[in-house]
Amino acid sequence: MIILITLFISIFTSMVSAQTWRYGSLHQHTGYSTHAGYDGSLLATGDNCVPFDLEGHTYGYDVAELKEDAEDLDLDWLAFSDHSYCLTSSEFNTVKTDCQNAQDSSFSCLWGEELSVNEDVSDIEIMCSDPLYGGPATGSAHIGAYGISSFISQNPTDVYCPNTPGAQSGVNSINNAGGISVINHPVAYLLDFIEFIDFEGIDQISGETGIEIWNGEWGGMSDDNAAYYEWLNEMLQEGEKVYALGGTDSHEEPTIVNYNLVGVDSLTHSDLEEGLNLGRSSVSNNGYVRIKAKTNTQPDWTEMGGELDANTNEVLTLRVRHNVENTCTLKVRRSEIGSYIEFYNEFNIPPGLD
Numbered sequence: 040m041i042i043l044i045t046l047f048i049s050i051f052t053s054m055v056s057a058q059t060w061r062y063g064s065l066h067q068h069t070g071y072s073t074h075a076g077y078d079g080s081l082l083a084t085g086d087n088c089v090p091f092d093l094e095g096h097t098y099g100y101d102v103a104e105l106k107e108d109a110e111d112l113d114l115d116w117l118a119f120s121d122h123s124y125c126l127t128s129s130e131f132n133t134v135k136t137d138c139q140n141a142q143d144s145s146f147s148c149l150w151g152e153e154l155s156v157n158e159d160v161s162d163i164e165i166m167c168s169d170p171l172y173g174g175p176a177t178g179s180a181h182i183g184a185y186g187i188s189s190f191i192s193q194n195p196t197d198v199y200c201p202n203t204p205g206a207q208s209g210v211n212s213i214n215n216a217g218g219i220s221v222i223n224h225p226v227a228y229l230l231d232f233i234e235f236i237d238f239e240g241i242d243q244i245s246g247e248t249g250i251e252i253w254n255g256e257w258g259g260m261s262d263d264n265a266a267y268y269e270w271l272n273e274m275l276q277e278g279e280k281v282y283a284l285g286g287t288d289s290h291e292e293p294t295i296v297n298y299n300l301v302g303v304d305s306l307t308h309s310d311l312e313e314g315l316n317l318g319r320s321s322v323s324n325n326g327y328v329r330i331k332a333k334t335n336t337q338p339d340w341t342e343m344g345g346e347l348d349a350n351t352n353e354v355l356t357l358r359v360r361h362n363v364e365n366t367c368t369l370k371v372r373r374s375e376i377g378s379y380i381e382f383y384n385e386f387n388i389p390p391g392l393d
Contacts, residue, residue, distance in 0.1 A: 066286025070099030
């Protein structure tokens with residue numbers, strides 16, 4: 040089982056009050072991202088994602104059905120992200136309304152979309168060379184957009200490879216709308232060797248909230264190891280405050296192949312969005328690990344999510360809480376940002392609560 044926790048000498052943490060930590064799933068699609076549509080009917084038209092070749096998923100579910108399935112898995116929240124080439128503004132608002140109606144004391148959700156963008160660098164993908172999928176865009180990439188109040192469109196509207204928006208423009212539109220912008224499956228392949236829905240220009244953009252270092256099953260179509268090291272060795276070393284997130288990318292029922300644990304004051308849409316925006320989260324498939332940290336010169340502990348200054352001559356102390364099903368290894372990495380030189384310690388975490 041895998042759990043990813045990485046800390047630097049300049050740790051991204053923040054002060055938090057008494058909070059609860061809630062399990063949930065990012066990158067969940069509804070029926071709008073399938074051929075049968077939101078109503079689940081192949082006979083009805085108007086709400087299905089066409090052409091079918093764009094997705095290849097036949098049936099999906101509506102928000103109420105996905106909530107029921109999520110609760111069966113003991114998930115407290117879902118974040119919806121249907122493809123922008125499958126959605127209209129009206130359909131986006133349907134998911135938003137259904138999400139608002141689904142919220143109660145034991146469940147919350149975020150509405151959003153998976154925005155397709157034109158790469159800002161030359162990245163000729165095999166899909167984009169086919170007029171069926173849009174072309175002749177330089178390449179296509181996907182950005183998760185959560186917590187936005189209204190639909191962000193692509194142009195053309197119903198093709199896999201749009202001409203607009205560009206990648207940086209897409210991130211800016213999400214951020215300007217008060218949303219959470221996540222670089223989805225940045226390193227992905229079709230048949231293990233054809234670049235497909237990757238994010239070739241990831242080092243040419245800035246301002247994104249997070250990067251999806253874990254997409255679906257670990258090591259599936261997405262090269263999650265490569266995505267993880269992109270975050271660890273490039274973004275953090277360059278001083279970018281970008282959070283590591285996971286996403287199931289499920290077009291059917293919710294799954295717990297990975298999940299995100301988020302610290303919230305209450306289980307509401309606004310608090311869930313705030314927790315993700317501030318990085319109070321970890322991604323796992325093996326329970327959870329939570330970390331607090333402080334130096335010998337600081338009186339208070341800080342949680343995951345903001346910034347903690349630590350000099351090389353200070354003692355950095357970590358307080359680790361965990362509840363894991365299987366033994367795992369916690370690797371604590373230490374580095375001076377920009378040096379690309381790392382030191383690390385490993386600790387075995389036994390099963391159970393501590």
